[in-house]
Amino acid sequence: MIYRVLAINPGSTSTKIAVYDDEKSIFTETLRHDANDIAKFDGIIEQYDFRKDLVLKALENHNISLNSLEAVVGRGGLVKSLSSGTYKINEKMKADLKDPELWGRIHASNLGAFIAKAIADEIDVPSFIVDPVTVDEFEDIARISGCPEIERQSLLHALNLRYCGMSSAKKLGRKFTEINQIGVHMGGGISVTAIKQGKMIDVNNAVLGMGPFSPQRAGALPIGDLLEMAFSGKYTHKELKIKFTKKGGLIAYLGTDDGREIVKKIEAGDKKAKLIFDAMLYQISKEIGACATVLKGKVNVIFLTGGLAYNDYVVNHLKDRTEFIADIFVIPGEKEMEALTQGAVRVLKGEEEAKEYI
Numbered sequence: 001m002i003y004r005v006l007a008i009n010p011g012s013t014s015t016k017i018a019v020y021d022d023e024k025s026i027f028t029e030t031l032r033h034d035a036n037d038i039a040k041f042d043g044i045i046e047q048y049d050f051r052k053d054l055v056l057k058a059l060e061n062h063n064i065s066l067n068s069l070e071a072v073v074g075r076g077g078l079v080k081s082l083s084s085g086t087y088k089i090n091e092k093m094k095a096d097l098k099d100p101e102l103w104g105r106i107h108a109s110n111l112g113a114f115i116a117k118a119i120a121d122e123i124d125v126p127s128f129i130v131d132p133v134t135v136d137e138f139e140d141i142a143r144i145s146g147c148p149e150i151e152r153q154s155l156l157h158a159l160n161l162r163y164c165g166m167s168s169a170k171k172l173g174r175k176f177t178e179i180n181q182i183g184v185h186m187g188g189g190i191s192v193t194a195i196k197q198g199k200m201i202d203v204n205n206a207v208l209g210m211g212p213f214s215p216q217r218a219g220a221l222p223i224g225d226l227l228e229m230a231f232s233g234k235y236t237h238k239e240l241k242i243k244f245t246k247k248g249g250l251i252a253y254l255g256t257d258d259g260r261e262i263v264k265k266i267e268a269g270d271k272k273a274k275l276i277f278d279a280m281l282y283q284i285s286k287e288i289g290a291c292a293t294v295l296k297g298k299v300n301v302i303f304l305t306g307g308l309a310y311n312d313y314v315v316n317h318l319k320d321r322t323e324f325i326a327d328i329f330v331i332p333g334e335k336e337m338e339a340l341t342q343g344a345v346r347v348l349k350g351e352e353e354a355k356e357y358i
Contacts, residue, residue: 005340006071008116010111043106072125073130073340073341074129093113126347138202168303181300190211191206212283216257218248278317307333
């Protein structure tokens with residue numbers, strides 16, 4: 001039997017939707033939202049009806065009947081920390097997604113579960129989320145930070161990394177749960193994770209924490225200098241948070257987060273652009289090396305994914321520094337829509353059991 005699944009992935013100014021028949025894409029579309037329309041709402045959750053109506057209209061435009069769907073899946077959002085997998089959307093999950101105290105903020109992706117469940121309930125089919133950013137499969141030793149008041153947290157591009165990990169295992173002719181991998185997602189933020197027999201047991205905090213700097217994020221910083229900045233009186237808490245998560249990394253040094261543009265500058269002889277870009281790749285390589293020690297050197301494959309994996313300069317430099325660890329697979333781009341739909345399809349086909357959110 002072929003299963004038709006609708007996937008919904010809300011972002012801050014857009015909502016991506018896709019319909020798949022098993023692994024076959026029927027259509028994918030990005031619904032752009034005017035900033036003035038978004039500004040009319042008091043908060044993110046209040047955008048629910050507005051975005052849901054746009055999703056339904058897009059399905060109508062593509063001649064997709066709601067009754068043809070076997071499941072609806074939404075982007076997970078900032079739910080509580082949990083193990084990887086496909087989760088049934090329930091009232092407890094929705095309550096947590098509306099709670100700004102859980103993670104200190106509400107992200108646009110939180111809307112995915114609300115829209116998915118509403119559409120699914122209307123036609124009496126199951127609704128799910130798959131591998132949210134809060135997937136936490138750390139071994140206890142990975143949680144220790146060096147300061148008892150602070151515990152290392154798992155926040156990563158789990159959806160794309162786990163799906164690409166499954167794809168890498170398939171390419172090797174092996175099961176995802178029987179090999180060790182190092183996954184590297186490179187977008188506006190960068191996640192480098194050690195995957196031990198299907199579990200992401202360690203990762204740099206890809207939002208505001210350790211690891212390499214990225215196109216937009218500052219990455220790990222010297223603590224002494226960071227304290228001086230924080231207490232200098234020049235910045236508010238909010239300003240520093242924005243500086244380190246949205247205006248750090250390549251943007252701070254070079255004024256752009258576009259890897260293609262930076263490579264053009266390098267090819268034109270821009271020495272500063274080369275130094276900064278190479279420094280980011282140097283730090284990514286160090287993080288890959290660190291993950292290799294987590295896996296005690298037993299690494300079957302390293303895979304590179306995300307937008308920067310399209311960039312030959314990036315791929316070649318990372319291969320030069322890390323290919324001695326293991327073979328490197330390149331899976332460019334973000335596979336989020338495939339990952340969402342296939343998470344639901346695996347459950348519908350009985351290949352994986354849907355988990356309860358408690």
